[in-house]
Amino acid sequence: MALVLRPARSGGTDGAGRAAGTDEAALQRLDAGTGGVLGDSGPGWHAAAAAAPDRVHLVLDDGAGLAGYLVLAGPRGPEPGVELHRLVVAVEHRGTGLGRALLRAALTLAAVPGAAGPDGVTVDPGWAAPPWLAAGRLWLEVAPDNRPALALYRAEGLVVETRLPSVPGCPTAPALRLVLARE
Numbered sequence: 571m572a573l574v575l576r577p578a579r580s581g582g583t584d585g586a587g588r589a590a591g592t593d594e595a596a597l598q599r600l601d602a603g604t605g606g607v608l609g610d611s612g613p614g615w616h617a618a619a620a621a622a623p624d625r626v627h628l629v630l631d632d633g634a635g636l637a638g639y640l641v642l643a644g645p646r647g648p649e650p651g652v653e654l655h656r657l658v659v660a661v662e663h664r665g666t667g668l669g670r671a672l673l674r675a676a677l678t679l680a681a682v683p684g685a686a687g688p689d690g691v692t693v694d695p696g697w698a699a700p701p702w703l704a705a706g707r708l709w710l711e712v713a714p715d716n717r718p719a720l721a722l723y724r725a726e727g728l729v730v731e732t733r734l735p736s737v738p739g740c741p742t743a744p745a746l747r748l749v750l751a752r753e
């Protein structure tokens with residue numbers, strides 16, 4: 571299976587108002603399999619992420635369809651480095667190493683020292699990475715009960731930096747989100 575990481579194609583509808591010649595339907599199908607862990611989504615969210623100059627929205631195209639996608643966000647706020655804003659693998663492909671390949675692609679694109687590089691995945695040679703991407707540090711937020719994602723992140727060297735408590739200002743309250751990073 572040849573896997574290419576390429577920019578998401580957004581926008582455009584046919585005469586009946588359906589998405590045409592874009593990844594919108596495939597992205598909706600991917601998001602539908604995430605069991606509500608994503609928050610905001612839908613065609614508008616993906617179109618905005620694909621168009622934003624401070625975001626990179628890349629899909630994993632296996633020639634027959636989309637096997638997953640990732641969204642990276644540029645440095646902003648107090649957290650230095652590039653945020654892995656979203657990482658999704660199609661339900662039918664989970665457990666086959668694609669999550670690891672996408673995460674390694676993200677670490678490589680963010681120029682994190684020692685990043686292994688995504689085995690078996692080619693980055694679209696026609697795509698030009700924005701200058702902010704090679705920040706040397708990748709961080710992300712994850713829910714503490716998202717065990718598959720946490721196991722993947724830890725296995726690839728990301729470490730928990732911050733616990734965001736469910737009650738603001740109360741550090742002993744259960745964690746609502748964890749911030750992990752690798753640099």
Ligand SMILES: CC(C)(COP(=O)(O)OP(=O)(O)OC[C@H]1O[C@@H](n2cnc3c(N)ncnc32)[C@H](O)[C@@H]1OP(=O)(O)O)[C@@H](O)C(=O)NCCC(=O)NCCS
Binds near residue numbers: 655
């Ligand atoms: C998290 C996710 C991206 C993992 O993708 P995946 O392709 O299934 O992961 P891989 O097959 O590459 O597995 C890599 C590692 O992740 C961990 N992992 C994956 N699935 C796991 C599971 N169900 N339980 C525990 N650990 C798991 C393991 O450490 C695994 O390494 P191993 O195979 O050597 O044991 C996928 O489950 C997903 O898309 N989930 C829904 C969206 C989501 O939660 N995204 C992250 C937060 S935005």
